[in-house]
Amino acid sequence: MENKIWSKGMTLLTLGAMLALTACGSGGDSKDSGSGGAVKLKIMWQGPDTRHQAMLKTQEVYTSLNPTITFSPEYMAWDDYWKKLPTLAASHSMPDVLHMDGAYIQEYATRGTLEDLSDMDLSGVIDDKTLENLKIDGKLYGIPISRNAQGIAFNTEGLTSAGIELPKKDWTWDEFFDFARNARTKLPDGVYPISDSDTWDFYQYYQTSNGKGPIIQENGTKFNLDKELFTKFYGIYAEFREKKIVPPADMVSSFKENDPQADPMASGKVMTRGATVGSVGALEQLMPGKVDVVNIPVGPEGGGWAQPTIFLSVSTDSKHKDEAKAFIKWFVTDRQAGTTYGMNFGIPIYDDVYKALEPTLQPKDKLGNKLYDTAKDKALPFYPAAAGWTEWVDNYKKTMDAVMFGQKSIEDAYNEISKAGNAIAEKQSKK
Template identity: 65%
Template sequence: MNMRRMSLVSLLLALLFAITACSGGGKGSGSGKTLSIMWWGPDERHEATKKALDLYTQQHPDVKFKPEYMAWDAYWQKLPTLAASKTITDVLQMDAAYLQEYVSRGQLEDLSDIDLTGIVDPGVLENLKIGGKLYGIPLSQNAQGIAFNKEDLAKYGIPLPHKDWTYDEFFQWAKDARAKLPEGKYPIGDTTTWDGFNYYQTAMGKPPIMADGGKTFTLDKDLFMKFYQTYEQFRKDKIVPPADQAASFLENDPQADPMASGVVMTRGATTGSVSALEQLMPGKVGVVNMPTGPAGGGWAQSTIFLSVSANSKNKEEAKNFVKWFVTDKDAGKTLGLTRGIPINPEIYKELEPNLEAKDKLGKEIYDQSVDKALPFYSPAPGFTEWVDAYKKEMDAVTFGQQSLEQAFDKIDKLGKELAAKAGS
C-alpha cells in the first residue's frame, strides 16, 4: 500500500513539473536565455530601446537582456576590441559605414533566412546584400536627396525641381535659375567631396569608386573631368558661391547654413537631416531626389541595422528578436522615431498621424528616391586618408591653387596605392 502511494506521489510530481515547464514559457522558446545587446545613440534612443526590451521580455518571459549603450565615439572605440576577442554581443547595432568591414572580418551572422516580405522594399533589400547575403536587419528609411527653398524659388519665378530629374536637367536648371536670381544668391552649391562625384559616376553606369572592401579602385577620368569642368565654369559664371564663401558654410547653423541663410537655393539633405533644416526655415523647405543618370541616382535604404554576432551562442533567439524589433507594432510605438522613419510601412502608418512636418519631409525624400536608388556606398576600410585627401585636393582646385588634371593625378595615385595595399 505504501509503495502504491509513493508511486502515485511520484507520478503527480512528474505531472506537476511537466505542466509548470509547459506553462512558464509564454511566447518564448522555453530556453531561459539572456541576450546581450549593444547600441549607440542619444538618451532618447536609450530610454525607448530599454522599454522595447522590457516589452519583449513581457511577451517572451524566458528571454532577458544584458543591454549596453553609449555615444557614437565610445561605441566604435569599443567594438574593435570586442571583435578581436570574439566577444561581440549577441545582437548589436550596426552602421552602413562599418557593415562591410565587420562582414569581411567574419564577425556577423548571415540573416538571409529572416523573411522581410512586406517590410522592406525588395530593391532596397537587394542593395543591402553583401556577396548575396544579408548581414543586418534594416531599421529605418533613409535616403539622400536635395532640399530646396520653395518660397524663394517661387518668389523669383524659378520652376521647382522635379522628381527623377537627370544630371543634364539639374545643370540646366542651375543655369536658368542663375539668370533670375539677384546678385549674392546662388541656385546650387559647389562640391568638393568624394561622394558628390561618386553619385555622378555610379549614376552614369560606372562602378563605385571603391569596391571589394577597397581592393578595387575606379576613378573614371573622363567623367571626373566632365563633372568638375562643369563646376569650374559655374564658378566663373557665379552659378555656385565663390570658394571662400563656400568654405565658411556650416550646415544647420542659423546664420551659416548655405540654405537657411538665404544664400543658396538648394543643398543636399537626407531623411534624417532635413528635419533640422525645416526647423530653421519652417514651411519653406521642399525636397526632391538626387539627379539621375542611365543607371539611376542617389540612394534610399537604411543606414542603421541590427546585426547578430557570428560568435553568438544564441543565434536563433537573436534572429527572432531582430525580426520582432521591426515587426511588432507595440515595439514600433515604443521606439517611435528614435532611429529614424521606421522601415516597416505598417508601423509608419501607426505613427504618421502624430508626426510633425519636419518628419514627413524626411519620408518624402525616401519616397521620391526609392525607385531610382542605387546602393549606399561608404568609404572602404583603410580609405579615410584618401577621403580627406580628395577634399583637400578639390578645395585647392576651387581656390585656383592647382588644375583639375593635377588634382585627379594625386587622388587617383593615392587610391590605387591603397587598393593595392588592401589587395595584398
C-alpha cells in the first residue's frame, strides 16, 4: 500500500471492466518451459528510482548465481504502474514476476490473473499465522516481502516538556480520549494534542476494535456502519472541537503530511498523528530524535492492523512459473538478496535478512520496525475498501468535513453515508 492504502482511484474499476471482456479467454501458455535451458523472466515493479536501482542490482546477483536465468525488467512510478497493469491483465500479457500491493491483490487474484503460491515452503521464514491471514479464499497469491502496520506517532519532546505522560503500548480508546483531554490543559494555546477525524479508516479502527466488524464486507456486497458507535465516536470529536482539544477546521484542512511547514506534527501544531511503517521514517527525518510510536488504540477485539502489504506474485500467463517461484523464494529468504535491495521495499519480512541489515540501519528504519513490533500483538486484519467503493470513500471524507466545519449534523452525516453505502453494496451484489 506504500502509504496509499485507501487511494485506489479508478484502477480497480478499469480492471474489472477490462477483465470482464476477456473472462472467457485463457491466453498464454500456462505450462513451464521445463527445458532446463536459458530462461528470461519478465519482471515488473513500481517505486522511486532508488528502488529501481536496487532491484536491478538484485537481479544481477541472481543471474550471477543462476547463469541460465536472466531478466527483462520494467519499472515505473506508482500511478503509471497501476494504470498499465489492468491492460496487461486483460490482454493476458502480464510479466512472469510482478509487484503486488495489499490494496489491489484481492481484485487481481479473484479475477484469475495470479498464480496460487500456497505450495511454496516458507516454514521458518514467515510465520504461519501471517501467511494464513494473507490468504484469499484459502490460497496465497503473493509472497510478502516486507512488514507494514498502522500506528500513531507522537512528539516526545513536546509532550515531555509540557509534563504530559507519553502514550503507552496497547492504550484503549478511552485512554486515548482522556490523553487528549488531559494534554489540552497543559499545552499552550495554538498547540493541540490530537487532530480532528474525518476519514473512514480511522473511524473503522474504532468500530472493528469494538467487535462490530469492518464497514465494507463480502467483497463490497455488504455495508455495515454501526450507528451507535458512529454517533458516539463523532460525538466525542464534537466535544473536542467545542473545547479546542482538536485544531480548528480550517487548520486541519490545510495540513499536508511530511511537508516541513504543513505537516501537523513537524510544524509543531499537533503532538500526534497517524503513521505507517513507511511514513513514520519520513516524519523522523523531519523531527530527528523527537518521534516515538504507539499502536492504534484498542478495544475488546484489539485494534489497528499489522501485516505485509507488499508482495511479489506470479502471473497465470507465465510460461516459466517454476523459475519465477524460485526467484521469489530466493529474493525473500536469501541474505545476499536482502542486503542488496536493503530497505527499498520497507522492513524485510524475514528476521534473518533484517538482522543482516540492522547494523547499517538509520534511526528512521528502526523506528518503523518498532511501530510494527508495537502494533502486531493486538492487530486486527487489514480491511481495505473493495473495488467500486472509491467514490464512497471520497464522499465520506467530504461529508465529515462538513460536520467538522459545522455545516452538517452527525445524524445527517450518518444517514447520507449509510444511504450511499447501502446503494453501492446492492449494486455490487447484482454484478
